[in-house]
Amino acid sequence: MFGNIYKGKKVLVTGNTGFKGSWLTTWLLHCGADVYGYSNGVLTEPSMYRVLNLENQVHQYWADIRDRGAFADCMRQVRPDFVFHLAAQAIVSTSYKEPFDTVTTNVIGTAAVMDALKEADWELTAVIITSDKAYDNVEWIWGYRENDRLGGKDVYSGSKGAAELVIKSYWHSFLKNKPNVRMAVARAGNVIGGGDWSRDRIVVDTMQAFARGEAVEIRSPKATRPWQHVLEPLSGYMRLAQALAAGEVKSGEAFNFGPRAEQTKTVLQLVRDLAAGWGMNPDTAVRITGEVPFEEAKLLKLNCDKALAYLSWHATLNYEETVRFIIEWYAAFHRGEDDMLQLTNRQIEEYERRHDYSA
Numbered sequence: 001m002f003g004n005i006y007k008g009k010k011v012l013v014t015g016n017t018g019f020k021g022s023w024l025t026t027w028l029l030h031c032g033a034d035v036y037g038y039s040n041g042v043l044t045e046p047s048m049y050r051v052l053n054l055e056n057q058v059h060q061y062w063a064d065i066r067d068r069g070a071f072a073d074c075m076r077q078v079r080p081d082f083v084f085h086l087a088a089q090a091i092v093s094t095s096y097k098e099p100f101d102t103v104t105t106n107v108i109g110t111a112a113v114m115d116a117l118k119e120a121d122w123e124l125t126a127v128i129i130t131s132d133k134a135y136d137n138v139e140w141i142w143g144y145r146e147n148d149r150l151g152g153k154d155v156y157s158g159s160k161g162a163a164e165l166v167i168k169s170y171w172h173s174f175l176k177n178k179p180n181v182r183m184a185v186a187r188a189g190n191v192i193g194g195g196d197w198s199r200d201r202i203v204v205d206t207m208q209a210f211a212r213g214e215a216v217e218i219r220s221p222k223a224t225r226p227w228q229h230v231l232e233p234l235s236g237y238m239r240l241a242q243a244l245a246a247g248e249v250k251s252g253e254a255f256n257f258g259p260r261a262e263q264t265k266t267v268l269q270l271v272r273d274l275a276a277g278w279g280m281n282p283d284t285a286v287r288i289t290g291e292v293p294f295e296e297a298k299l300l301k302l303n304c305d306k307a308l309a310y311l312s313w314h315a316t317l318n319y320e321e322t323v324r325f326i327i328e329w330y331a332a333f334h335r336g337e338d339d340m341l342q343l344t345n346r347q348i349e350e351y352e353r354r355h356d357y358s359a
């Protein structure tokens with residue numbers, strides 16, 4: 001998969017200790033890459049980063065992404081072939097408690113990355129990860145396209161929209177005429193999967209409650225989300241970097257990566273399916289509290305025609321497989337499975353087998 005492009009290559013992942021960063025690191029290692037990580041710490045305990053013992057498999061830089069000098073030093077030392085920028089304050093609820101930190105991490109942090117790209121004097125391909133929340137959510141029923149308006153009413157969304165403006169202005173001012181640096185933006189929505197322990201994420205809360213044998217409380221049962229396994233957007237990011245490096249797609253553009261349309265289910269449906277998969281009675285395993293402690297945007301769907309047309313990318317797993325992957329991962333963890341890396345690699349291999357890129 002990915003035409004073997006990552007084999008033996010130096011790949012720098014910012015935010016490598018987080019949920020997506022840990023899966024991406026594992027996949028890149030699986031592809032034979034030499035992975036470098038840049039993060040300010042490990043945010044959760046437990047964490048996939050520690051469970052898979054990734055610290056001993058990557059070259060780790062511990063620093064703040066807002067520290068422009070530290071990031072520039074890291075880039076100059078590593079001279080990576082690929083950069084995936086994921087470091088961010090990624091939790092919507094945290095953005096209500098720590099709005100200033102969210103803005104500086106997501107906007108200034110992205111500026112630090114763009115600034116280092118501007119200075120790079122070697123061949124380099126970068127994928128900058130923002131979010132579907134970068135779009136101005138007008139709550140219409142259609143999928144958002146890459147050229148729709150950016151914006152965001154809450155601070156997290158606004159910080160992602162602002163990061164996009166920074167990326168665009170750096171692109172036009174410096175990178176457009178710098179052919180050795182190829183760059184694109186990747187936007188994806190909420191992801192789910194094994195190995196997440198972040199706060200206020202529904203799958204995380206659910207699996208933790210079920211692991212204790214307790215019911216889970218949900219506050220917005222009817223909210224719908226286009227659920228997708230974490231491997232879906234990651235396959236898009238990796239395919240995008242491959243296509244950029246090979247000159248198959250133009251540099252400086254944005255791409256959406258979203259799930260299949262039929263995966264838009266309610267929170268209640270997902271939690272009931274997780275309960276059934278975990279061996280609990282869905283009627284008693286879910287308690288609806290109906291309280292929404294902070295305002296959340298209601299519907300946001302991505303149109304992924306561009307990724308299909310230019311990258312031959314599409315989502316792979318169906319809803320049932322997505323639920324199965326999650327149950328399988330957390331069940332193994334709670335059983336005390338000693339080789340979670342092997343299990344994670346098995347899921348990656350199953351995903352690769354199911355996917356049918358021509359590349």
Ligand SMILES: NC(=O)c1ccc[n+]([C@@H]2O[C@H](COP(=O)([O-])OP(=O)(O)OC[C@H]3O[C@@H](n4cnc5c(N)ncnc54)[C@H](O)[C@@H]3O)[C@@H](O)[C@H]2O)c1
Nearest residue numbers: 015017018019020039040064065087088090131189190191
């Ligand atoms: N998880 C999702 O559902 C989702 C959805 C859309 C977009 N995203 C985006 O994908 C990216 C990764 O998300 P995630 O779920 O893995 O997040 P996460 O919270 O699990 O991990 C965040 C990572 O960023 C690092 N980080 C945070 N602040 C930092 C700082 N100041 N300096 C250096 N490192 C810092 C953390 O150490 C961690 O490695 C983020 O940009 C996020 O906004 C995530």
